[in-house]
Structures are given as C-alpha cells and as structure tokens.
Amino acid sequence: MMGIILFDEKTKCCACGACKNICPKGAIAMKEDEYGFLYPQIDEKKCVQCGICKKVCAYQNGQVKNTPIKCYAAVNKNKVELMKSASGGIFVAVATSVLKEGGVVFGAALDFEDGHAHPHHIAVREISQLYRLQGSKYVQSAIENTYEEAKEELNLGKKVLFSGTPCQIAGLYGYLRREYENLFTVDVICHGVPSAKMFDDFLQNETNKRNVKKIKEYIFRDKKRGWGMNGKIRFELKNGSEKTVYIPARLTSYNTFFLDGFNYRENCYSCKYANSKRPGDITLGDYWGIERENPELLKNKEYDIENGISCIIVNSKNGMKIMQNIINLSMYETQFEKIANKNGQLKYPSKRPAKREQIMKLYFQKGYRGVDEYFYRNYKKQIIVHTVFNAFPIGVRLKIKKVLHK
Numbered sequence: 001m002m003g004i005i006l007f008d009e010k011t012k013c014c015a016c017g018a019c020k021n022i023c024p025k026g027a028i029a030m031k032e033d034e035y036g037f038l039y040p041q042i043d044e045k046k047c048v049q050c051g052i053c054k055k056v057c058a059y060q061n062g063q064v065k066n067t068p069i070k071c072y073a074a075v076n077k078n079k080v081e082l083m084k085s086a087s088g089g090i091f092v093a094v095a096t097s098v099l100k101e102g103g104v105v106f107g108a109a110l111d112f113e114d115g116h117a118h119p120h121h122i123a124v125r126e127i128s129q130l131y132r133l134q135g136s137k138y139v140q141s142a143i144e145n146t147y148e149e150a151k152e153e154l155n156l157g158k159k160v161l162f163s164g165t166p167c168q169i170a171g172l173y174g175y176l177r178r179e180y181e182n183l184f185t186v187d188v189i190c191h192g193v194p195s196a197k198m199f200d201d202f203l204q205n206e207t208n209k210r211n212v213k214k215i216k217e218y219i220f221r222d223k224k225r226g227w228g229m230n231g232k233i234r235f236e237l238k239n240g241s242e243k244t245v246y247i248p249a250r251l252t253s254y255n256t257f258f259l260d261g262f263n264y265r266e267n268c269y270s271c272k273y274a275n276s277k278r279p280g281d282i283t284l285g286d287y288w289g290i291e292r293e294n295p296e297l298l299k300n301k302e303y304d305i306e307n308g309i310s311c312i313i314v315n316s317k318n319g320m321k322i323m324q325n326i327i328n329l330s331m332y333e334t335q336f337e338k339i340a341n342k343n344g345q346l347k348y349p350s351k352r353p354a355k356r357e358q359i360m361k362l363y364f365q366k367g368y369r370g371v372d373e374y375f376y377r378n379y380k381k382q383i384i385v386h387t388v389f390n391a392f393p394i395g396v397r398l399k400i401k402k403v404l405h406k
C-alpha cells in the first residue's frame with residue numbers, strides 16, 4: 001500500500017506540527033531540511049495508515065471564519081511591561097489576566113543552551129515567568145508538544161491562552177478538532193520566519209567574530225534606543241565576565257535579510273493567513289503609521305512613539321470577552337484599513353524576492369559565514385548610513401525619521 005504523503009510541495013507545510021502532535025503511534029518527527037526548516041517525516045515502520053495526520057492539517061484543509069469586529073490602537077499603561085515588550089505590551093496584559101484566573105499561557109520563548117539558541121513554544125503558569133514569552137522572536141518557534149499539552153489543560157477545564165503566528169493558531173484548531181469555551185487565542189501579524197538553524201548559525205558566527213565564549217541572551221527588539229528593530233546581545237567572555245552589545249537590525253546580515261524577506265520559510269511567500277481573515281480570537285501587531293493614521297493620539301502622553309504602540313484586532317466573540325477583562329491598557333478605537341495601510345501582511349503575503357534563492361544557496365554552500373561575508377561586501381552603503389544615523393541621540397533620529405516620512 002502507498003505510504004501517507006503529508007505534503008507534496010514545501011509551499012503546503014508551515015511546520016505547525018499538528019500532524020506530529022496527533023499521531024497515535026508517535027510515527028511523525030519534525031526533521032530539518034538543508035536550510036534548517038522543519039518538516040514532518042513519517043517513520044513507515046510505526047505508521048498504521050490511519051490517516052488522521054492528513055485530516056488535522058489546517059494549512060492544507062482548514063478554513064478561517066473570523067473577520068475583524070473591532071480594531072484599536074493600544075498601549076500598556078505599565079511602563080515596565082511596555083518596555084519589555086516589542087510593541088505596545090498588549091500580550092503581557094492579556095496573559096496576566098488569564099494567569100490571574102488560574103489559567104495557562106502558551107507562547108514563544110527563546111532559550112539558550114550552552115550558547116545555542118532554542119526558539120520554542122512553552123507553557124507558562126506563573127506571572128513571574130511571563131517575561132520569557134514577551135518580545136518578538138523573528139525566527140520560527142518550534143511547537144514541540146504544546147498542542148497536546150494545551151489539550152490536556154483544556155480538558156481539565158482550565159482557561160488556556162495560546163499565542164503564536166497565525167499558522168500556529170490555525171494548526172492548534174486543526175489539531176483540537178472541536179470547540180472549547182475555555183480556549184482563547186492570540187495571533188500576531190506575521191510576514192514570515194527564518195529557520196532556527198539559520199538564526200543559531202548567525203549567532204555562532206557573531207560569537208566567533210567577536211572572540212567571545214558564548215551567547216547568553218538575544219533580544220530582537222530592545223527599546224533602549226526606541227521603538228524599532230534594535231537588537232541586544234549578552235555575551236559571556238572567555239574570562240567568565242559578561243558584555244552586552246546593542247546592534248541595530250540593519251547592521252546585521254540576519255536581521256537585514258529578515259526585514260527584506262530573503263530568508264523566510266518557503267510557504268511564507270504564499271501564506272494563506274496574510275489577510276483580514278484571522279485564525280486567532282485577537283490579532284496583535286505594531287501600529288506602524290500611527291503618526292499619519294491617528295495623529296490625534298500622539299498628543300496623549302500614553303501613546304509615545306518612542307516606546308511602542310500596538311494595534312489590536314478583535315476577531316471573535318471570545319476575543320471580545322477576553323478584552324473586556326483586561327485592565328492596565330489604554331485603548332482607542334480605529335479602523336482595520338488604517339492599521340493595514342502600513343502593515344501589508346494584513347492584505348497579502350510577503351513577496352518572494354529573487355535574492356532569496358541566492359542567499360539560501362550561499363548559506364547551503366558556504367555556511368552562515370558565507371552569508372555574512374556577502375552582507376559586508378554588498379551592503380557597505382547601508383552599513384555606513386545606519387552607523388551614522390544610529391550615532392545620533394534618539395530625539396534627533398526621530399526628527400530625521402519624521403522628515404523622511406513626509
């Protein structure tokens with residue numbers, strides 16, 4: 001008999017792992033391809049051909065019913081939480097309210113094991129651990145067994161908040177195959193993800209270039225230098241002491257190629273969730289373009305463009321329910337079109353640039369060092385412009401940005 005085929009083209013698998021989580025025989029493992037992207041692989045010796053793994057694949061079979069009900073510009077009034085978050089700190093406010101009711105929160109954490117990055121989904125049960133889920137990690141987070149774990153909690157009657165990229169949320173619903181009143185979901189506006197292997201290779205290359213012992217922490221968007229893409233790396237030096245370095249995204253190869261869409265997973269370029277139909281009960285994103293769409297808000301001290309402002313899109317009754325319980329947020333109603341104007345991924349997937357092929361080929365043939373060397377050879381102008389720009393104090397940088405955006 002023909003074996004089960006989970007996908008025939010890479011454009012048809014987002015690595016949600018619903019198939020792996022559901023398999024009653026433990027016959028599916030997520031394995032890396034030549035670029036480090038995860039794909040499910042069936043062990044034919046264990047497989048009994050029940051076919052359930054094919055049925056739960058939301059990326060191939062699922063329909064998304066939710067459409068925006070209400071849209072808001074929003075910020076967390078708690079400045080400490082706001083500054084720990086990539087955007088307006090909405091996720092932490094929602095998650096805190098769920099934990100206070102005895103619930104469980106799932107989301108992406110970026111752990112380090114002996115200097116190697118491990119982006120993966122975890123369950124958080126205590127408010128003191130929520131910091132692990134805060135902040136955007138611009139890399140694919142492995143779902144591992146969290147769908148199974150979430151189902152166990154749901155069956156115990158616990159309130160569950162599951163957060164992730166839209167494909168991960170759709171994957172969860174595909175896996176569960178029934179509705180739960182106690183399930184609440186958050187998806188983030190998403191333009192694509194590089195592989196965890198490529199991200200780790202980038203970090204190992206930084207470790208070698210800087211002749212340090214290992215990396216202890218990486219934050220993609222640290223707000224010390226304002227709302228944007230400014231990274232922070234904490235290294236352990238060879239003498240055992242620690243050093244922290246702040247690096248704007250455009251001065252690194254990995255983040256530049258991420259922003260330009262050169263290193264995403266194959267299916268991200270035809271993502272079926274890059275539109276107004278959302279898998280999550282609520283959608284969170286950066287409210288890029290607020291200065292043009294809702295300039296009146298910037299007169300209010302709480303909406304400070306230096307500290308980050310979010311957009312919230314409420315997509316379902318459950319989303320309305322959860323937002324009613326949130327304290328500590330300042331919310332201002334706005335329209336979907338205003339949010340989508342500067343957030344293309346609410347309308348269409350990222351374009352697949354011709355350079356994607358070139359960068360990935362380089363990575364495969366020469367390793368991450370080859371990619372990094374290419375960046376330094378070909379991006380000299382960008383590196384100079386961003387080095388000079390970032391040498392200015394934040395006030396000056398904001399004025400320059402305003403002039404450029406006019």
Ligand SMILES: Cc1cc2nc3c(=O)[nH]c(=O)nc-3n(C[C@H](O)[C@H](O)[C@H](O)COP(=O)(O)OP(=O)(O)OC[C@H]3O[C@@H](n4cnc5c(N)ncnc54)[C@H](O)[C@@H]3O)c2cc1C
Pocket residue numbers: 084085086087088089090091092106107108119133134135136137138139140141163164165168186188189190191192193284285286287288310311343345
């Ligand atoms: C890969 C990726 C691409 C994004 N692209 C856009 C975009 O194009 N436009 C836009 O407006 N916003 C985008 N975002 C969302 C944005 O960066 C913020 O995450 C969002 O606005 C929430 O901000 P916050 O301050 O409320 O919460 P934060 O504390 O900043 O974010 C925490 C939330 O993000 C989730 N998360 C973080 N990293 C990952 C990951 N790798 N995989 C799955 N979930 C993750 C956590 O589970 C948690 O729910 C993206 C996020 C990710 C992860």
Ligand code: SF4
Pocket residue numbers: 004022023024025026027028042046047048049050051052053054
């Ligand atoms: S067909 Fe059944 S046993 Fe085989 S991999 Fe799929 S879920 Fe597992």
Ligand code: SF4
Pocket residue numbers: 006007012013014015016017018019020040056057058059060171
């Ligand atoms: S269920 Fe998820 S991981 Fe499995 S084939 Fe479908 S998209 Fe890929």
Ligand code: SF4
Pocket residue numbers: 014165166167168190191192193265267268269271272273274
């Ligand atoms: S772009 Fe689409 S497919 Fe890719 S990670 Fe984001 S939600 Fe998933």
